Amino acid sequence: MPSDPTSIDRENRDDSDALLRGQMVDRQLAGRGINNERVLDAIRRAPRHQFVPKRLQDRTYDDSPLPIGNGQTISQPYIVGLMTELVDLQADDRVLDVGTGSGYQAAVLAELVDQVDSIEIVETLAKDADQRLKSLGYKNVRVHHGDGYAGWPSGAPFDAIVVAAAPDHVPPALIDQLAPGGKLVIPVGDRLQSLMLIEKRSDGEVVRRKVAPVMFVPMTGEAEK
Template structure:
């Protein structure tokens, strides 16, 4: 057989072998296509593996939301290199984007389902709202700091979340015209539970809220049963204080020499 024909057959067999190898390799992970357009995708996957799944967050829907939402879009550009570390990051107005595990933990214990209407106190960067936007039907989120409310709304709109509704205001008061809510999540810490939140939570609904003084807080999970909150603390935490009316009421109690009234069941 001529040498040139031997070379041709060899090349043909090599190409066929390479094609088969890629076909089988690709078929094994056909449900997880590589993201070649987002340079942050590998960092996001590592964040989920190390800081969420590796620390006990097992709900597949929650983990998928964290793999999907681009956290780096919600932090100032100067801090984007830290976006997928388990760190709180300054976002302005004395506020931070909550560490990724804490966001995941709060989301996990909220137990969101696709039909939920959720109210969030403290939009902040908008990241928690975006995570919930992947998991529920509608999110209503209020931020007391107007520059943060404006920036969060901008990022949320750019990312195409048309099921997330934001506004500037005092989250203590809730969002009466959108109530009642299936779930409520609070991402700042009052010293007691704002009564409007209890009123606007559906019977059978759930609220996840950090409660306590500046350096003595716990995350509580309550379900509304027969019009009352029933539940308990689930872990210590450290959130920024709830400002606005909640902060004024706490200051007034201290001025009168009264002890904090956490009104925790």
């Protein structure tokens, strides 16, 4: 029986993208200091091309953010790797992803933990990301439509929170929803933004440190008030 040409083309594309992802990880992540092997392997597995608009497929593996519509972006691969490495995930961690966007960061997190809650303020993006993640087999991601400034109280406390939009201050709800020993990584600022790592120690003390200058889309909704 003759092979299905469409199936062969798809398999060839998948093989090609796997090769390009491997090169991206080696050059853009490992080559710039990301050394957590679990994180690198997760990014090798997550099919980034499935989360990039078709018109930008030739830029899938550029080390830069790309527009996905509605004024939002998919973060550059290095930043996804850095933020994921900073929260230092364990398989049984409860994770909140704020700013679902295309769903790519959620997919990378889902490669590392059993359950991810992801929240997106733009309803069409939330619906599209939910369908995309399910179609790709990510059954351990729950996408919610809502304002990430308030976190996701019904899922708290979280061992890790990863935020992909920049408020001008750290939302108090996200710190409240962080479990003792948990980590929050978030871009903070207006024109000048810093990636912040916030840790809640076992005694409840909150420790903050700046990691790197970044540029994210601004957080909308309650954060704008």
